[in-house]
Amino acid sequence: MREHLKTTAVTLRGITLRPVFSLREWVNLLLDLAKIRISLLATFSTAAGYLLTTEKITVQMFVPTAAVFLLACGSCALNQYQEREIDQRMERTKSRPIPSGRMNPETALRISFGLILSGALTLFFGVGNLALALGLFAVLWYNWIYTPLKQKTAFAAVPGALVGAIPPVLGWVAGGGEILDSRIEGVALFFFMWQIPHFWLLLLDASRDYENAGFPSLTRIFSTEQMKGIIFIWLLSTGVSSLIIPLFGFLSSFIFSILLMAAVSWLFWSAVIFLRSHEDKDSLRATFIKLNIYAVLVISLLSADRLLRS
Secondary structure, eight states: OHHHHOOOOOEEETEEEOOOHHHHHHHHHHHHHHTHHHHHHHHHHHHHHHHHHHHHHOGGGGHHHHHHHHHHHHHHHHHHHHHHHHTTOOOTTSSTTTTTTTHHHHHHHHHHHHHHHHHHHHHHHHHHHHHHHHHHHHHHHHIIHHHHHHHTOOTTHHHHHHHHHHHHHHHHHHHHHHHHHHHHHHHHHHHHHHHHHHHHHHHHHHHHHHHHHHHGGGGGOOOHHHHHHHHHHHHHHHHHHHHHGGGGGOOOOOHHHHHHHHHHHHHHHHHHHHSSHHHOOHHHHHHHHHHHHHHHHHHHHHHHHHHHOO
């Protein structure tokens, strides 16, 4: 009977719903709904922002990082609810929990609101009003500015990149730093710059999907070679933005400065390889992965430098 229920499907409003019973399946569903890798990176950058101002790991650090994790997971889940019909038309996203029928939209919406509310309350009681304002602003910008903007302009990734700049600032504020301190603004600039080639590499990899789903896509405006040139410039700009960070008072260690230069050189060389490559999925995905690794490297170098300095 249990096996029969697992394979029984019900169609509701064009979406096929399949019951899920095991704990493992529910965990996998929640991880998919929360876009866990994106959420973890936001959490990681929040922790880095906290470390940059306190120069130490404390129990209190886990309050803003946990709150941002909950907000990021909830915001990603809400995004999947908002784009559930579009996701059904795209090969890249049709296996997500809602379009695949593994979770009904109402459940996803309740989960998203629960996660966002939990994150907001954690910030309110555990950190303060300014951190709460930053966290809610990020959610509002992602779900009510960037998400609908993607259906109106092919350049939505530029204003949408603001979301990636907020977590390190939130962590900085939670650790007692001033929001207008130029040092954290330099770090935020790096995360803003990084977001744009991150999304455009994904776009180029799934360009036909985006076009079929009705999104205004840059691939309708520029040729593939032009897009590669644009992304190449943004990859270089991302590297340059990370080189500016030491000018704001971070990376005082000579060794970590050398390591940053090595990481930037690696990113630049990866960008050259990408520009020279033929149009193929492997090259796009390899560059996408390298860019993500680079962001983690920069965060790790900044955090390690501050911890060893204390």
